[in-house]
Amino acid sequence: MALDGKVAVVTGAAQGLGKAFAEILLQNGAKVALLDVNEKEGKSTKAAFEAEFGASRTLFHVCDVSSEEVFKDAFQKTVQHFGRVDIFCNNAGITNEVSWEKTIEINLKGVVRGTYMALEHMKTENGGGGGVIINVASMAGVVHLAGAPIYTATKHAVVGFSRAMAEFSAAAGYGVRICMLCPAFVRTDILNALKEKDKLGEFFRLKHLTENLLDVAGLMETSDVAKVFLQMLLDDSKNGAALLVTPRGAAYVDFPAANEIPCSPL
């Protein structure tokens, strides 16, 4: 997929990884709708992009992905403004083990909402032009973080949901690819939760478990992850693929097929 003239939506685009994904899309010729619940940061990011790429290339809508109504409204406004959407990146996410229902609402249900909405618009069956959906999971969607069980659960769920939807989309002939990005630790505000008892609750006393993993794995910059995001987005051969991104490099996860899982006779 060439990006020149394509229209992308990125949730959680005001800062961190979402901002870096939006930036690399803009650098490669796409127009980008930035959706984020943080109005102040979103407006400032939009202003910075406007100065660099021109006013007509970006949009910002205040949008909480945990509200079906608000999310749909922001998406519809984006379609009205740019005329279409070709790329949808479900990136917004939080770490909060105390308000765990909220974490599920944003990290999982927000991704499900965004995926359904994007598919409905892009699928060729409805006269759409096809496209690509990138769901941002985490390495914690493939291996677990004992210090953040709900975060882990949401990211595992995003991986399972996206893989199932990718196969469904291909089988239904929708013309829409769905892939997952699974980064290890990246220098963004989400990691501040590691220092916040009111976010980790009872898991705060074992925060060293996550900190030890971070020490071993190392920390990436958002721009490093954005380069890999772009490669996956542009690779038309990938559907249902989960790309792990670590400071050592990137690799697609080799999930076993059901009949490849070793079993002993009962």
Ligand SMILES: NC(=O)c1ccc[n+]([C@@H]2O[C@H](COP(=O)([O-])OP(=O)(O)OC[C@H]3O[C@@H](n4cnc5c(N)ncnc54)[C@H](O)[C@@H]3O)[C@@H](O)[C@H]2O)c1
């Ligand atoms: N930073 C990491 O180490 C890391 C690693 C793997 C995956 N991730 C994932 O990357 C994604 C982006 O996180 P980040 O690291 O850039 O963190 P971040 O906190 O810097 O950015 C998250 C963004 O999402 C927005 N957001 C939060 N709740 C929202 C909501 N309800 N609706 C809309 N926007 C909302 C925030 O305002 C913020 O702009 C998340 O899904 C996260 O789980 C992060």
Ligand SMILES: CCCCCC(O)/C=C/C=C\C/C=C\C/C=C\CCCC(=O)O
């Ligand atoms: C409160 C924690 C917030 C975590 C944010 C997040 O999504 C980061 C997850 C990163 C990794 C998760 C799991 C395990 C990492 C363990 C080892 C990585 C080794 C990487 C390598 O191969 O070098």
